[in-house]
Amino acid sequence: MHGESPHIVFLHFACGYASFPYLPRIFGHPFLYFISSESRGLGMRWSEYLLPTLKETPADAEVVSHQLMMRAGMIRKVAAGIYNYMPFGLRSIRKVETIVREELDRAGAIEVLMPMANPAELWQESGRWEKYGKELLRFKDRKDADFCMGPTHEEVVTDIVRNTVRSYRQLPLNLYQIQTKFRDEIRPRFGLMRGREFIMKDAYSFDLDDAGADASYTKMYQAYRRIFARCGLKFRAVEADSGAIGGSFSHEFMVLAESGEDGIVSCDSCEYAANVEKAEIRMGDVVTPAAAEELRKVETPARKTIEDVALFLETSPQRLVKTLIVETDTDETVAVLLRGDRELNEIKLAHRLGCTWITLAPEEKVLKVTGAPSGFAGPVGLKVRILADLEVQGMADFITGANEKDTHFAGVNLGRDFTVDTFADLRQAVNGDPCPRCGGKLESWRGIEVGHVFKLGTKYSESMGATVLDDQGKDRTLVMGCYGIGIGRTVASAIEQNHDENGIIFPLPIAPFHVVVTMVNPNDDSVRDAAEKLYADLQAAGVETLLDDRDERPGSKFKDADLIGIPLRVTVGARGLKEGNLELQERQSGERTLLPVGEAATLLVEQVRAALAAR
RNA sequence: CGGGGCGUAGCGCAGCCUGGUAGCGCACCUGCCUUGGGAGCAGGGGGUCGGAGGUUCGAAUCCUCUCGCCCCGACCA
Numbered sequence A: 001m002h003g004e005s006p007h008i009v010f011l012h013f014a015c016g017y018a019s020f021p022y023l024p025r026i027f028g029h030p031f032l033y034f035i036s037s038e039s040r041g042l043g044m045r046w047s048e049y050l051l052p053t054l055k056e057t058p059a060d061a062e063v064v065s066h067q068l069m070m071r072a073g074m075i076r077k078v079a080a081g082i083y084n085y086m087p088f089g090l091r092s093i094r095k096v097e098t099i100v101r102e103e104l105d106r107a108g109a110i111e112v113l114m115p116m117a118n119p120a121e122l123w124q125e126s127g128r129w130e131k132y133g134k135e136l137l138r139f140k141d142r143k144d145a146d147f148c149m150g151p152t153h154e155e156v157v158t159d160i161v162r163n164t165v166r167s168y169r170q171l172p173l174n175l176y177q178i179q180t181k182f183r184d185e186i187r188p189r190f191g192l193m194r195g196r197e198f199i200m201k202d203a204y205s206f207d208l209d210d211a212g213a214d215a216s217y218t219k220m221y222q223a224y225r226r227i228f229a230r231c232g233l234k235f236r237a238v239e240a241d242s243g244a245i246g247g248s249f250s251h252e253f254m255v256l257a258e259s260g261e262d263g264i265v266s267c268d269s270c271e272y273a274a275n276v277e278k279a280e281i282r283m284g285d286v287v288t289p290a291a292a293e294e295l296r297k298v299e300t301p302a303r304k305t306i307e308d309v310a311l312f313l314e315t316s317p318q319r320l321v322k323t324l325i326v327e328t329d330t331d332e333t334v335a336v337l338l339r340g341d342r343e344l345n346e347i348k349l350a351h352r353l354g355c356t357w358i359t360l361a362p363e364e365k366v367l368k369v370t371g372a373p374s375g376f377a378g379p380v381g382l383k384v385r386i387l388a389d390l391e392v393q394g395m396a397d398f399i400t401g402a403n404e405k406d407t408h409f410a411g412v413n414l415g416r417d418f419t420v421d422t423f424a425d426l427r428q429a430v431n432g433d434p435c436p437r438c439g440g441k442l443e444s445w446r447g448i449e450v451g452h453v454f455k456l457g458t459k460y461s462e463s464m465g466a467t468v469l470d471d472q473g474k475d476r477t478l479v480m481g482c483y484g485i486g487i488g489r490t491v492a493s494a495i496e497q498n499h500d501e502n503g504i505i506f507p508l509p510i511a512p513f514h515v516v517v518t519m520v521n522p523n524d525d526s527v528r529d530a531a532e533k534l535y536a537d538l539q540a541a542g543v544e545t546l547l548d549d550r551d552e553r554p555g556s557k558f559k560d561a562d563l564i565g566i567p568l569r570v571t572v573g574a575r576g577l578k579e580g581n582l583e584l585q586e587r588q589s590g591e592r593t594l595l596p597v598g599e600a601a602t603l604l605v606e607q608v609r610a611a612l613a614a615r
Numbered sequence B: 001c002g003g004g005g006c007g008u009a010g011c012g013c014a015g016c017c018u019g020g021u022a023g024c025g026c027a028c029c030u031g032c033c034u035u036g037g038g039a040g041c042a043g044g045g046g047g048u049c050g051g052a053g054g055u056u057c058g059a060a061u062c063c064u065c066u067c068g069c070c071c072c073g074a075c076c077a
Helices: A064-071 A087-106 A120-126 A154-164 A210-230 A306-312 A346-353 A363-370 A459-464 A487-497 A525-540 A554-564 A574-578 A597-613
Strands: A043-045 A075-079 A082-085 A117-119 A138-140 A146-149 A173-182 A197-207 A235-239 A250-256 A262-267 A273-275 A296-299 A321-328 A333-339 A358-360 A385-389 A398-404 A407-412 A422-424 A442-457 A467-469 A475-477 A479-486 A515-519 A545-548 A568-572 A581-586 A592-596
Touching (some): A043 A525, A064 A075, A082 A087, A087 A197, A087 A210, A087 A487, A117 A120, A120 A146, A154 A459, A173 A210, A197 A210, A210 A250, A210 A442, A235 A262, A235 A442, A250 A262, A250 A487, A296 A398, A321 A346, A321 A398, A333 A363, A346 A358, A442 A459, A479 A487, A515 A554, A525 A545, A525 A597, A568 A574
Parallel strands (some): A235 A273, A333 A385, A385 A422, A515 A545, A515 A568
Antiparallel strands (some): A138 A146, A173 A197, A197 A479, A235 A250, A296 A407, A321 A358, A398 A407, A442 A479, A467 A475, A568 A581, A581 A592
């Protein structure tokens, strides 16, 4: 793990100063540089750094952030879902961590560090040793005692609190850590986006009662908003499915990006935003239109999908009702009806059925239930329980499968031809649906979940006996909240959101360096001197600077600079120098400005300060 | 878990079908040359062809097993 090793004074040419213990505000010696006690140096020479950029995209990297993090030398894979954080990538990770620490400290949370190796006993106490499944990586120590790698730390933190907190007067308490976690994902992918080993900030709040827990929750919610805003990210805090707890006490923080794994919706006229898993759809009173057509069979040879059937019968998917055969974890098989162009929201259905998960029935089951191969299921004559989306209630004369190979029914009508056991809101919300709060329009986005705040209640405090005495001297079970931020994923999502065809475009607050100084020709003394001077001046002013002093052709250096995405690039070349200028190019806009040599450092410092203060 | 695909130099790939002394581009090293958008020339180093077993006179190539990695996944709605 990172964190405790004392870091490390780096000296090239001047090894005698290796015990230099702190970071001086200003120094004049251009050959002396170091990594501070925070393991971040202000300056680095590319020629002496480890920044292995790749011209080509590694074959196994699917999403941009993964590709670019590999190409920019930020990460290297060690095993499936397990990565080295290379120096350049680590700097960005540390930036996010620093912002997280500052904001959590400000919100009154207290940092701790819990072990990666968790004894089985704690997990048995909470019952999760049995429940957690294969994602929990278990192992034995030399004495054959059971352990697991912590995928999250409710058990451990609850243990801390029950052992150390006795009185309501010690509350509220909010403990957080930044730790490497391990979840043995079935399919790790997308680089840091979905790894097995990953750096996570997790926090846990403890309060005497519900009201206190709500206050803690709100505080964290606010802190999270600041954190992601300070990271320079476009995000939404959305209502998430909170499972058994209910209410609006679960929010996910979603970085907006096309490639996001989660669908979210937000209202264009009020504050409502939700994960599509949760987003409700409000329908007014639904009136079933009168049937106009007779039920009739139509041949639909080999037309299995909604699109094919609609095309073949020269109608639109909206005129079809699709029938999904679904199995539950409680061993029930039901049929679910949706308008042809709609998608089932499995979470809503599971809630409705009171089960934990549902799954589409396998081919054999479909055959058994409907008597036809999949693709031709319909409600008419079905023996299983039938649920239908509210929208279906407003349909008449529609088309469904006929439970017979290569055959559909047309002119199908509710009541007359079949009956539905339950109508409910079962479909996925889509762009343009009405907002359940204000009736405005919902806009849909893709998002990457980078943070989650959750009111836990007493699940762990109760099973593990975390109680304090209240002012009446009575035992009270603590009310908990838990709050996570994926640190690596935050960096990855920042790249997902901020890149172009040339590479990364880091938001300045989390950029590994603020400025890259590119020497066009390091063999030209005037160029070298001017670049060295700027490099020294910038560091003296606290600007994190990468000096590209490599003896490479300018073209490769520019390409590399674009790739690694440092927000400000200063080109030092003989051409500009003749006029007394350096050239500033902003990565984001591509805008170029001439900087008079004498004022360059000052102007850059101002720009960096402004960017950091803007948030 | 089920299905599919791929493992050949650091990276990206060809060669495999039809067995016969392992190749290309980039990267790397040396020298020359060049220095404002991934230059050029010349020379050079580097591969248990993922692993094990088998077939064969002979296996990167055919067969079996195994490991690793990647992708997809349920009338896709």
